[in-house]
Amino acid sequence: MSHWLEVMMSALPTLLWAGVKFTVPLTIMSFAMGLVLGLLTAVARLFGAWPFAAVARFYVWIIRGTPLLVQLFVIFYGLPSVGILLDAFPAALIGFTLNIGAYTSEIIRAAISSVPKGQWEAAYSTGMNWSQAMRKTILPQATRVSIPPLSNTFISLVKDTSLAAAITVPELFQAAQRVVATTYEPLILYIEAAIIYLILSSVLSALQSRMEVRFSRYGGSLEANR
Template identity: 45%
Template sequence: MEIWDLLHQAAPIMLRGAGYTLLFALSSMLGGLVLGFVLAVARIVPWKFVHWPAAVYVSLMRGTPLLVQIFVVYYGLPSVGIEFSPLMAGVLTLSLNAGAYLSESLRGAILGVTRGQWSASYSLGLTYPQTLRYVVVPQAVRIAVPSMSNTLISLIKDTSLVSVITVTELMLSTKEIIAVTFRPLPLYIAAAMVYWFLSICFEALQHRLEKKLERAHQT
């Protein structure tokens, strides 16, 4: 079978898998952003009973392999009565992992806002939550966009790991085709090109968002 014929036949299956890859990446990014913001705020508040659990969680998730985390959620939790579908387990684990990394990006961005902004807000009578919401967070988001975009691009590649729990995303779709055609090299290269294309698209979106936020900041 010629390579082009092989790729033509494999394209529908691989594109369907790429759709699941996008679903995992975007869903996990959304969940990770929510968790990351909560963790970032918990890391900067002065209350130790809030700060330390958040710090331990971030250290744990960043210090252990994502593959091990997937196994714990999908294969380990059922032993204590908590069971998820492969799709839910994949999204949940990626969200929990991404939240730890995004929290560090957001925390650094929040701390990057000058103390004068905080002082000016307090002098206007704003409370701590109001200062965060209306003054600090909008500036921090602009600062954190590049690092958060890098996390999303990493998530696109990390979705390949959920193939180990039988989720038919791009990597598992490619493996299924290889099991039938016995042509691993062109198909793995094609899968790599799809991941690369998705990453390039998100890099372009990142640059556009950065420019838009920069123009909004200057007006």
């Protein structure tokens, strides 16, 4: 037991540094860009002209119908065959962004669709145009609906970043693999990596609960003021 504890403590700085340097930035950057892509895709499907809506549907169909690991392999290992060379981190960032964009687009589309049509009519009756109604009336209400599923997507992304190890991104899980290669202690080191992911997920879940309570109160105050 003391030997295992010594191995864990000696590997902890390496794993934490890999998490801070690669896992956390990869998660935040890909989720932020994926959220923007998801919003644009959802708007294109709901309100865009048919060519844009068709492209958006095709994109969502492709991404949601194929494994994330395959998508990462296509980008990192497949694109060089047509002359497109990407380093590991940018390739992972593109892959996760495209994947998150497809899934968040469905969440945002459902949230926007859940807003009653009367809210559009009310916004137009005050003289707002479409963009103003979307920005000031529809999106604030859709945001409250979409917070729980978007938070779940973000938490899942934290764990999914471990797949970036397959394309040589030196994030937390690959750091664990490298330490295993020198210590020959796969059980304890993979358990240690799992504990770190568990702690991150638990913290994010607690923050999610607080956000949901805050937005539910905000939503309740809006209903009371109508």
